[in-house]
Amino acid sequence: MEREQLLQLLAELLVTHSPPGDEREMDALLLPRFRESCAEVRQDPAGNIIGRIPGRTREGAIQVQAHKDELGLIIKRIDADGKIQARPLGGCVPWKYGEGPIDLLGPEGPIPAVLCVGSTHTSAETTRVQSARTGPLTWENVYLDAKLSREELAARGIRIGSRAVMSRQRKAPLVLGDYVCGWGLDDKGAVAIMLGVMERLAPLSGDLPVDVYFAATSEEEVAAASGPFVAARIPADTLIALEVGPVADEYANANSAQPVIWYQDAFHTYNKALCDGFMSLAETLGFGAQPVVYSTAGTDASAARRYGQVGSIACLAFPVENSHGYEIAHIEGMCNTARLLEAFLRSPGVNR
Structure with missing residues (x-):
């Protein structure tokens, strides 16, 4: 996978809306490509x-999964004045979003709104702002405001249970030299990698060593239940998740051209022989990889393994900073993750 193809795919994917449970925009884009x-x-x-x-x-078929949903919000309550109280879908926090545009997802399309905290020029009498000023910002401290009444919102299909996401006007990727930045690189960057690898392998249909299943999974950000649903129903005992690899000092990794190989996360450990094979293959390809043990993350693959839905798992990732926020990824790190996956799928028996 090359830089220009990757950036073109990201330009298409990142601006779509796909909060858990309302992924129709991604579906419309992905189905024709599949x-x-x-x-x-x-x-x-x-x-x-x-x-x-x-x-x-x-025999020996492989499945590859990347999730097509993104972090989002679900509407909990709409007050009489139209102010909306929301809850997170997945691990999003308001201090990552900040005040700014949000899209409410109605049946006829997005409705613009603003994530608000309130005026700074207030005293302790304004309890919402005072709470945000003196403690961590939580979803209870903020509200969404579309400047529509509760009745006007209902007429446009916005009610309890409707979804909301980062506004499309904030979603276009930003390129900073060797890096690409944006909301939702987790996991639309991995979906872009999967699409690129699929396209490269398509001419080999019938001539690959084994069957390869590709799955764009839903609702991974809320407990990763759909990946195991796929894993249990595909005749492939090896599952490779494509993900982001959060960068932090505690993990001794870097935002570089080297892919990240997950060895453990909060759900399960990954197959050591398979992970070691990816590390060796990355060295053979000339760019190497970074082994990481995560303490708080999880993937479709580790969830499937924890539930006993698959036999052997690995997770290939591209390094990112600011995970679950405005993420920054090394472009060559993403391209090398695609090259590593493609090389493995062309000769899987050598590497497991």
């Missing part, structure tokens, strides 16, 4: 999009 590259494509009852590129045998 059909272009895969011999069989379907969408299951959980909303996952699954495609298969056949190999010379079904």
Whole structure:
């Protein structure tokens, strides 16, 4: 995968809206691309999009998963004056978002709103602002305001249970030299990598060593239930998740051209032999990789392993700063993650 292809895919993917449970924009973009590259494509009852590129045998088949949902909000209450109280879908926090534009997702399309805390020029009498001023900013401290009444919002299909996400006007990727920045690189950056690898492998349909299943999974950000749903129903005992690799001093990794190989996370450990094989393959390819043990994260693969839905797991990732916020990724790190996955799928028996 090359830089220009990656950036073009990110420009298309990052501006879509796909909070957990309302991923229709991503579905509309992904389904045609899956059909272009895969011999069989379907969408299951959980909303996952699954495609298969056949190999010379079904024995030893591999599944690759990247989740198509992003962090978002669900509406908890709409007050009489139209102010909206929301709860997070996944691990998003308001101090990452800040005051600014938010899109409410109605049946006819997005409705602009603003995430608000309130006026700074207030005293302790204004309890919401005082609480935000003196303690950590929580979703209880903020509200969404579309300058519409409760009745006007209802007429446009916005009610309790509706979703909200970062405004589209804030979502276009920003390129800073060797880095690309944006909301939702977790995990739309990994979806871009998966699409690039699918396109590269499509001409080898029927001639790959084994069948390869690709799945764009739904609702990973809320307990990672859909990835295990796929894993249990695909005849492939090896699952590779594509993810972001959060960068922090405690993990001794860097935002560089080297992919990240997860060895453990909060859900489970990853198959050591498979991870070691990826580390060796990355060295052979000339760019190397970074082994990481995470303490608080999880993936579709580790969730599936924890639930006993798959036999062997690995997670390939590109390094990012500011995870679950305005993320920054090394472009060559993303391209090398794609190259590593492609090389593995072309000769999986050598590396596991």
